[in-house]
Amino acid sequence: MQPLHDVTVVDFSQFLAGPYCTMQLADFGADVIKVERPGGGDDSRHMGPMTDGVSHPFQVPNRNKRSLAIDLKSQPGREVVRDLLKTADIVVENFRPGVTTGLGIDYSAAHALNPEVIYCSISGFGQTGPISQRPGFDIIAQGMAGFLMMTGEPGGKPAKFGVAATDLAAGLNAAIAIAMAYIRRLREGGGQYIDVSLLDAGLALTTWEAGAYFGSGEDAAANGTRHRRVAPYQAYPTADGYVTVGANNQKLWEILCRSVIDRPDLIERDEYADSAARHDHADDLEIELGAILRKCPTDEWVRLLDAAGVPGGPVLTYAQAMQQEQAIARGMTAAVEHPKIGEVRVLGPAAKMSETPPTVRAAAPMLGQHSREVLTQIGYDAARVGELFATGVIAEPS
Numbered sequence: 375m376q377p378l379h380d381v382t383v384v385d386f387s388q389f390l391a392g393p394y395c396t397m398q399l400a401d402f403g404a405d406v407i408k409v410e411r412p413g414g415g416d417d418s419r420h421m422g423p424m425t426d427g428v429s430h431p432f433q434v435p436n437r438n439k440r441s442l443a444i445d446l447k448s449q450p451g452r453e454v455v456r457d458l459l460k461t462a463d464i465v466v467e468n469f470r471p472g473v474t475t476g477l478g479i480d481y482s483a484a485h486a487l488n489p490e491v492i493y494c495s496i497s498g499f500g501q502t503g504p505i506s507q508r509p510g511f512d513i514i515a516q517g518m519a520g521f522l523m524m525t526g527e528p529g530g531k532p533a534k535f536g537v538a539a540t541d542l543a544a545g546l547n548a549a550i551a552i553a554m555a556y557i558r559r560l561r562e563g564g565g566q567y568i569d570v571s572l573l574d575a576g577l578a579l580t581t582w583e584a585g586a587y588f589g590s591g592e593d594a595a596a597n598g599t600r601h602r603r604v605a606p607y608q609a610y611p612t613a614d615g616y617v618t619v620g621a622n623n624q625k626l627w628e629i630l631c632r633s634v635i636d637r638p639d640l641i642e643r644d645e646y647a648d649s650a651a652r653h654d655h656a657d658d659l660e661i662e663l664g665a666i667l668r669k670c671p672t673d674e675w676v677r678l679l680d681a682a683g684v685p686g687g688p689v690l691t692y693a694q695a696m697q698q699e700q701a702i703a704r705g706m707t708a709a710v711e712h713p714k715i716g717e718v719r720v721l722g723p724a725a726k727m728s729e730t731p732p733t734v735r736a737a738a739p740m741l742g743q744h745s746r747e748v749l750t751q752i753g754y755d756a757a758r759v760g761e762l763f764a765t766g767v768i769a770e771p772s
Contacts, residue, residue, distance in 0.1 A: 376403025384462040388416035392468035393435040394545030400438035401732035412443045412769030415741040436738035443742030443769035468496040491565040492555045500571035515540035519576030524594045543575035605652040610667040616689035617675045633682040708734040742769045
């Protein structure tokens, strides 16, 4: 039995941050009811590549969920949602601050209906502060968290982090906070409100950068693949690609020199004598190691690094990363049956647990796929359900 098997989540979120949060809860067994607008649903449903009108990117963060297509702007629709909120353990939304108040589904309204509810709002900049009302997506938060200026090569143009880092960080922070609130509710009773922003979540990732800034006022800049404090710790070109080397302490540095690149003389050089010296002479070290590592193919260096116990690995494309034996062995790809297009592949859960593992049990739902069963579940009879469909308040599956 999964730890959240008896937990109901009403999910008003779309795109990535909110759905990634509720995906974590769904993977651990929660019944996540994805509330969407009729006729279009979550905007990420329209993100390609597509198969027969079904978005593949939508599949990953929305697996294991049910979909209710309902017109939140209609009075009957709001009444349905109020009844749904009475049954909810958790509510997640990522509207712009203030929108839920206008819809009558904000925390105050939900708490009045259900004092035990845990309600999480995810937004670009949070519910408070001078710019809280601004719309904010991942690229905006990355820019305002400093990511664009400290990603890429020194002296280059601002570069976006390779994945939607602030969306994903916000989703994970929200899931953790919800879990903590749920534990507190089990122990003491009572719900609570959770406020997570993309900007806060992005800044919270800048651990080394924050330490340097607080300690000396140092402004983090683009550094390529280098570590900001230790060397060698970066990617280097090889005869046929790139290899990463993580010799980030004195012991590993000396093993690298003696057993991997066969250059014990580098250990005795004053400019490479210790971690601080190597950091201060990182440009020279990059040139010197780069010239050595270019002499052999990546696989040979990976073999030598592994044999010596020095952390290192190949630099892969995303397709290569998904096809590598380690990812396959660890179950990082899962196959589920979609009701319209058959088998689809999605990412597997990252956490491996001995007793209560997260699982991928179902494909992402079609829009409104579960509307009838959700309404029945909250006590609506067939006549009432039929009326809601007939008036367009609830949409047929599409």
